[in-house]
Amino acid sequence: MHITFNRVSANYQLGPIKRADILTDLSAEVTPGSFTAVVGPTGAGKSSLLKLINGLLLPSVGEVSVGEVVFTAKASKQALKQVRKRVGMAFQFPEHQLFAETVYEDLAFGPRNFNISDSEIDTTIKHVCQLTGIDQSLLERSPFSLSGGQQRRVAIAGILATKPDILVLDEPAAGLDPVAKKQILEMLSHLHKTEKLTTLMVTHDMDDVVHYADDVIVMAEGQIKAHLDVRSLFSDQALLERYQLDVPTALSLQQQLEQAKGEQLNHRSLTLTELADYLIEEGWV
Template structure:
């Protein structure tokens, strides 16, 4: 299921507060099954881009296509319902989306909204618990009695319970310690792969981009400035400098080693494993 933005601009409005053209003239296509990182400075429009995909934000100009569903400024309720069933969205702190008395009821909420039978809901909850590593002994507990990492797993499981084809993730590991962050991102990547999902993830961490993403969308000032595969992105130093983007830890270490030695490795390393292999292959260690 591909996602297409066709000359899309959008305004932000919350009650009387309105900001025009927070997104401007977006044209891009996200291919089915890809894992796309959305990067850029604070205020670039990254979170707003994700909201366009599930209809939380509607275009003022242009159109958004999610699979066969196309919506514009005058999108129908039926079109938005179809899109929201296909698109699972996790906000920056997904545990803030929890609200029910028990974990089971939290996981059942989305499927009930989409008219699943109680038997289908029970089967679905069993499946998402397995996918996200939630022990079924937690189902009758309050989600608010769980650890931060467990709460985040429950929130993500609740999103998966609607059986989306697309995941949009707004810094899904924000606020977690490094070990818990890696566990959550590894889990999401495994889900992306196993369920053949199309995934977009906002992140400020270039190591996340290097380890998990196939492609990257670079945003600034409400516009898409680049959309390319990750290896091409990190080979384009002018682009990185222009939009003040960091490089992954491994590439930073490589650049420091190259400066000290006065030589360059043949390939740019995006992960520590790639760097170690490159150093060995070229006899630097």
Template sequence: MAMEVRFENVSADYKIGPIRSPLVLNSVDVRIESGSYTAVVGYTGAGKSSLLKAMNGLLLPKEGQVAVGNLIIKPNKHKQALKTIRKRVGMVFQFPESQLFAESVEKDICFGPINFGVPKDEAKEIAKQVLEQVGLKQDILTKSPFALSGGQKRRVAIAGILAMQPDILVLDEPGAGLDPNGRKEIMDLIASWHRDKEMTTVLVTHDMEDVVTYADRVIVMEKGKIALHDGFEKVFSDLEQLEKWHLDVPDARLFQLNFEKKTGIVLPKVCLTVDDLADAFIEVGLA
């Protein structure tokens, strides 16, 4: 069952030992709708990963609160309450395979469900199901995760998150470090889970092709604040603002701009995908 996420005047500092980064989130107010697929974009250090961590209590607010469905994350939230939230919000970190630790794939996937109170036999059945969901065969359950290929490790790590059956899936650059085919496979799988499970999905990405291919909403972050929260057509319509945000232009939009400059023919809409281009060329009689 999908859930919405609401940030209400959330500010947060990030601390690791003596190192403190003030206001990685700065008075954030945003509502992420239940069942939406939202891409979070912005330059490095804009607050994208901090926004994700605040959704499952890895980063607690200094001020304000985060509502995950009817669960509330406030400053000084106690550990048991955070455990409940983290079961509902599954977080896939960048390079999640670095979190693999168990002696077998099965034990690695089962760790989360068992930690949340699922009986061992039931956890093993869940492991079989989610392994199939990420496109891997059950014969690797007994193998060491460290003996797998890079793409297989990534899938096993994501399977461990799915095994907890979250309502919200948040992902920090899940395709990072993979070759183009492996990246597309992972992104297509995530899109499939989003549709089939009717999840609320939040994706941090630097790839604007991911945004226009998979997401229906976009959050642009700048200096720990929400600079814009809208559909991707709105985000990519203002080239001057994109440059200020240090965001790339999708390939189809770049092609459109070059075409219009060279031919003087203005297409009837902002084109962000190949299908958009095809429709626009048909409309002006060029296809």
């Protein structure tokens, strides 16, 4: 499932509130099957970019392609329904999307909306529970009686129940404690690989970028400023400084060691394992 933005600009309007050109002249192509992190300062347009993919935000200029569906400012309801079946979107704090009396009913809502039969819904719910680690004993419980981590899993399972080809995730681990955060991100990474999804994830955590993403889209001022692989991003110090991007923990520690020693390593470390290997290789320890 390829995703292409072709000279796209977009306005935002909610009732009387309108902001022109929250996204401006975007052109990019997301490789099918890739895991792409979307980074940049607050207000850069990251969440709006995700909404374009799901048709929740329509281009005012240009066109968006999601698989074989191409849509513009005048997208039909049929085209948008096609897109939304193929694209699963999790907003920040996706548990706020929960609403039904039971976990089962929440998971069944999406498939029913796409006219899937009850027998197929039963099979789908069992499958997504296995994928997301939800014990089926929870299906008849209220989703609001669950822990924060469990609610997050239910919300993501509800998205998977429509069998999307693309996942777009807006800081999917926001607000979770470190253990629950790692569990959710590991789960999403596993889903990405086993279900052969194309995944885009907004994040501010550069360690998450290193550990889970293949590519990175850097956004600022409503524009895509760079689209490159992870190692290339963290090798470009000028780009990092220009858009005030943090670096992963290992690279930050390396820079502190280099400053204290007055020398530089020959490689930039993205993980603590890499840093340890480079320190040994160059005789710093």
